[in-house]
Amino acid sequence: MILIAALLLDAAFGEPRWLWDRWPHPAVLMGRLVGWCDARFNRGEARKLKGTLVAIGLTLTGVATGWLVHLIPDHGLIEAVAVAILIAQKSLVEHVRAVAHGLRRSLAEGRQAVAMIVGRDTEAMTGPDIARAAIESAAENLSDGVVAPVFWYLVLGLPGIVAYKLVNTADSMIGHLTPRHRDFGWASARLDDVLNLIPARLTALLIALTHGWVDPAPILRDAPKHRSPNAGWPEAALAPVLNVALSGPRSYNGVRKDYPWVWPEGRRDPGPDDIDAAADALWRVWAALLAVAVLLALT
Template sequence: MRSGRAAGLALGVMLDAVFADPRRGHPVALFGRAASWFEGRVYGDARVNGVGYVAVCVGVAAGAGLVAERARSPLARTVSTAAATWAVLGATTLAREGACMASALEAGDLGAARERLPHLCGRDPSGLKAPELARATVESLAENTSDAVVAPLFWGVVAGVPGLLAYRVINTLDAMVGHRSPRYERFGWAAARLDDVANYVPARLTGLITVLAAPDRRRALAVLARDGHRHPSPNAGRCEAAFAGALDVTLGGANVYGGRVEHRPAMGDGPPPGVGDIRRAVRLTRAVSLVAAGAAVLAAWGMARRRVTSAG
């Protein structure tokens, strides 16, 4: 069953590098619309409703992946893995969005930068100046390097197509209903907690890979070890602290989400990130993505060889 997984992951990474995410008709966007429709039928201000909602959405995705994974033809398994990897991976688009933010801020176009920020995160950009937009971009690049790159590759290695599809559904549901609000305080509980579990290992792998890609590995590791646990999220802080150490900046501060202000602890020892640090963060994201892709393909290949050796 593992035959073709490494090749499929490698091909999917290449497809992402060439085509990135389509602006229209992306599979994740289509799922989002279907999930929104389903939410309207099962919503209730109770955890049990949210548990059922998440179970059905994730179960359908994992079941579809399992059908594809059990195809008899190795070529079919490779193609389905490649297609799923391309659909769930966001490495190229993430780096491009970071570069677009850098270009807008370098040109002094705050309007364009504010309009672009929602492509990276859910913060309210309306009142943000250039320094706050720069910090939001760097922090979002750090967190999304895990969510959009390392995590899907990790679950692709561990569980193949079902893992790829289930992870992307979990992460999408967290973005849709897992945030704190009167509507989703209870209904979104299951989505948020499941996303925490699904990202626990990938976030820590992202932190370690970031240390390996950092210009000063000792500093990046020190900041990761000291500050990674300080973030209210069990996972985001590992990524942000590693990026802070790698870039020698300090991340954290007040963030506004739909009129709600949340305060994040300071992570790092350097100055707050400036506009000039965004392109450095983009390069770091690309480096971490490349290392993660190579490691995922090698891990999948090694697992396949071990399985063949054991069978023999």
């Protein structure tokens, strides 16, 4: 029942500005903790070892935090609210739809909106580039921000979802192949890969099933093309159901990357309507998760 309440709370309220303008969001607190670890320990020798210990420490911190909530009498409501906060369904949909709205108004507004959710260069993006980036972000964040948190809550309860979010935050902040973080962030990045192995593939399955797509061959063919061991799976599932070619060439920090196409048979001129279709796909998967939660509550 707690997961059902959490899914409905997130869908109804998302990330209310009136609350998080006054209080730090848990994700912000997690980011501050990771930032402190980076500033404190990412120095001197043995950075890979230090980073490994930090990744373990963050995981244990998440588990302990979730366990402490269980010690509160009648903690059900608190737990439901906490889980709702750690699921990012509505806010993800809002950010994705904002790109469609911006692109309909102008290319400049579309670029500005998509820059809020992707890390690639946006200054020279065409309309189809913007739409592709938004759709890819929708697919990847559906896995990281919705399916994976729900999965780890079902497996390990509140300790599982808090630990997952801490590791995922660490990966996003220090899990980069930069000179500063190549060694220190290695363990956080690898641990995040492990924690997302099942959720990423489950996300692909849910996308396919909720759209009536029964042919696994294109997903199995295209998912391994992605530079990430996990992000390619939801992208490879969403591309054929929308009939849009994803990935492909893009630029990071002024350097062009010629990534292979995912679902190269698809259209290469997606627009705002395709972004909205991707947002609709997010809600279909959310509905499937809610149905699973209901079935589990009834058993």
